[in-house]
Amino acid sequence: VLREQLSSPAPDVLAAFVTRHTRACDVLVQVVAECEIEYAGRAVSTADAGQYVVLLKCDGSVQIHGAKGVKPINWQPRTDDISAHVENGRCVLVAMRRSPEEVVKVTFLEAHLALALELEEAGFTLSGSEKDMQDALARNPSVIEEGLVVLDRELLIGVGGVDLYARDREGRLVVVELKRARAGHEAVHQLARYVQAVREQVPGAVVRGVLAAPSVTAPALEVLARGGLEFKEVTAFPAPGSSVVQETLF
């Protein structure tokens, strides 16, 4: 795992270290250092001299962490070019990206630690996404409503896609918009647009709109009511302390 470690490397040593390992592209490079950081691209930022943890991953992503927060102080999700060189006696790291054109530049004032870590990838699974909800509801649409028949999923209509497209027991079309978490007014507007689009594309049809989510905000409920749309509570996970035996999706 730990391929190489340097303590308080000199600027030229650090530059060589970074260059060598990012070229090889098989390790995560980490530098703990006092440095200044400049970013220019979608926005422009400057971080004064301070202590940061710089991470350069194999996939070309760059992130510079400060003392706080899960978000790096500066980052680059992908880069097309990472290079390190000595400039005015200091190691300078430049991470560039085209499309969008942007650059993160780190000037190391004093490096305390440099690591090259080889990280094996391993399996990862996550459940509880909206996709999972959709699968569960498609398998068992009666959770939404007795007699509902799913006609399609991710039905594309103009811009965007209808999560679930169905027909109710009375033959009306039903557009279902799913949210894995509490739904706000945005979700209702999204639903309203889909319902509108279906009404235009299927003239004469009666089209219902249903927002299916674990909960809704009060304003969202208002917008639902104004638009003649419906809300159906769908609980993805049972509440930890709930003794109620309720139909849940997982």
Add this chain to the structure above:
Amino acid sequence: VLREQLSSPAPDVLAAFVTRHTRACDVLVQVVAECEIEYAGRAVSTADAGQYVVLLKCDGSVQIHGAKGVKPINWQPRTDDISAHVENGRCVLVAMRRSPEEVVKVTFLEAHLALALELEEAGFTLSGSEKDMQDALARNPSVIEEGLVVLDRELLIGVGGVDLYARDREGRLVVVELKRARAGHEAVHQLARYVQAVREQVPGAVVRGVLAAPSVTAPALEVLARGGLEFKEVTAFPAPGSSVVQETLF
């Protein structure tokens, strides 16, 4: 900066290390290790045994990085309780959070490196946010249109706020929706809702809707046209290679 470093610590040593430093709450704790990770809360996830970099920051944030991506494989933006203990001969880290109720559990199978880093905070400035655009346009509305007079900013109407509320040279009301980056159809719908709200609240007034952004997607342009709304190109930053002398905001 480097307060303490352990190489291949035994489970009990690692647990004591983590407990001591997270209690003290003055350093960033990092552990490079082979581990398994479980998360349960808003969703549920499992990471198989693999090599990860675990970061515990002073503010209680937790992040576990894999080989790829700027995003951690698991994380916790805030925690109410972090604890480490030995369980079945292994060091186990549990990071909990109430509201929402969620837990990240890291089981260390083999720790390779543990660090305690003291990171001084330093100044940070960023420019180019939508707020900055709004300030610039409020100072100089003629960038949008000659003769425009700004009446209000962040005007609250029902749900949400109008970025810029103005009057044009012909006395018509103008609702301006700003986007710092390329605007999609969502932005247009947002604008349309604001225009609609103003029309309802100011009966009889002629209300224009203007989307001001560096660019728009093709579908967004269509929605604009259908809704009788306008687009005004507002370039926040001059394109790096542009020789055209254009009015820019910064």
Add this chain to the structure above:
DNA sequence: TGATAGATTTCGAAC
């Protein structure tokens, strides 16, 4: 505390 909208959002999928 709840709701809303921005973010250098990131990320992945579909076209």
Add this chain to the structure above:
DNA sequence: GTTCGAAGTCTATCA
């Protein structure tokens, strides 16, 4: 390459 929408989004702001 674009566009779109989800995300365990996170974060700040404001009622």
